[in-house]
Amino acid sequence: MKNITVIGSGTMGNGIAHTFAQNGFNVSLVDISDAALQKALQTINTNLDRQIKKGAIDEAAKKATLHNINTYTNIAEGAANADLVVEAATENRDLKLKIFKQLSEVCKPGVILASNTSSISITEIASVTANPANVIGMHFMNPVPIMKLVEVIRGYATTNAVTDTIMQLSRQLGKDPVEVNDYPGFVANRILMPMINEAIYTLFEGVAGVNEIDTVMKLGMAHPMGPLQLADFIGLDVCLAILKVLHNGFGNPKYAPCPLLINMVTAGHLGVKNANGFYKYTAGSKDLVVADKFNPSVA
Numbered sequence: 001m002k003n004i005t006v007i008g009s010g011t012m013g014n015g016i017a018h019t020f021a022q023n024g025f026n027v028s029l030v031d032i033s034d035a036a037l038q039k040a041l042q043t044i045n046t047n048l049d050r051q052i053k054k055g056a057i058d059e060a061a062k063k064a065t066l067h068n069i070n071t072y073t074n075i076a077e078g079a080a081n082a083d084l085v086v087e088a089a090t091e092n093r094d095l096k097l098k099i100f101k102q103l104s105e106v107c108k109p110g111v112i113l114a115s116n117t118s119s120i121s122i123t124e125i126a127s128v129t130a131n132p133a134n135v136i137g138m139h140f141m142n143p144v145p146i147m148k149l150v151e152v153i154r155g156y157a158t159t160n161a162v163t164d165t166i167m168q169l170s171r172q173l174g175k176d177p178v179e180v181n182d183y184p185g186f187v188a189n190r191i192l193m194p195m196i197n198e199a200i201y202t203l204f205e206g207v208a209g210v211n212e213i214d215t216v217m218k219l220g221m222a223h224p225m226g227p228l229q230l231a232d233f234i235g236l237d238v239c240l241a242i243l244k245v246l247h248n249g250f251g252n253p254k255y256a257p258c259p260l261l262i263n264m265v266t267a268g269h270l271g272v273k274n275a276n277g278f279y280k281y282t283a284g285s286k287d288l289v290v291a292d293k294f295n296p297s298v299a
């Protein structure tokens, strides 16, 4: 396995491309937006500089990593030579089904098609391809170059051989893969999202403010970041989409998204990605500038 195509160059796609390229793979990074591709290359460049500063890599490794990445706005061109495709496009079921149908038509036989989806059924994604046995979930965590976990999700038809290949490949990237089955939210988000949703309900019901809720969870539970700040980092739109999948998939009201989360997403407050969520951020940075008690008229 040498040629990896990554579809989508946003938060996750650029990290996935960075990680494969740094480990010597040829990466084709595909996005419908040329601006997104340019931004991704810039982000990768900045993150490599950060690794150099920390002494984790040297200038030669940075150069080699950037050299291993080519960008495309045409999916057929970008995926033609792929041994593995990792799809990290927007979390939208219809979009992913369309992309996988197209990948199944344009890729060479034997290709493994992986999705980085946070919650959409791998079995359903696989069902639109010619070879569902070769479709699998490869759920990286944010930020990809740093986080060790890859949740490897077996669809209903995924073979042992494909699962073993992806487990081994994840280890080659320096990650610790964990194999799970394909049910709504898999493991990571089935447990994480109800906690985030409950934190939002706690705020919504006026039990405590943003800082208080996050501080309780940081200092009391030894979480490195509070659930509301984590939601901002993940993206409030992504959190809402995952909760809807859990709610629809299990039909259990305990997964119903908090009305406050729905309102914030509807108002376009998406978290770090547009500098506005439970906290406010300096545009283009992940640094908090305001961590106030929640005020609905402001947020």
Ligand SMILES: NC(=O)c1ccc[n+]([C@@H]2O[C@H](COP(=O)([O-])OP(=O)(O)OC[C@H]3O[C@@H](n4cnc5c(N)ncnc54)[C@H](O)[C@@H]3O)[C@@H](O)[C@H]2O)c1
Residues within 6 Å of the ligand: 007, 008, 009, 010, 011, 012, 013, 030, 031, 032, 033, 036, 075, 087, 088, 089, 090, 091, 092, 095, 099, 116, 117, 118, 119, 139, 140, 141, 142, 233, 234, 235, 238
């Ligand atoms: N953000 C997280 O913390 C996180 C963590 C794990 C998994 N995920 C999953 O990773 C995936 C990507 O999430 P993200 O946060 O990087 O989203 P994002 O919004 O930052 O990036 C999505 C990118 O996909 C591109 N795109 C949309 N349609 C496309 C198409 N047809 N072809 C190619 N590119 C297309 C967009 O232009 C955008 O650049 C989602 O499935 C999400 O659930 C996200």
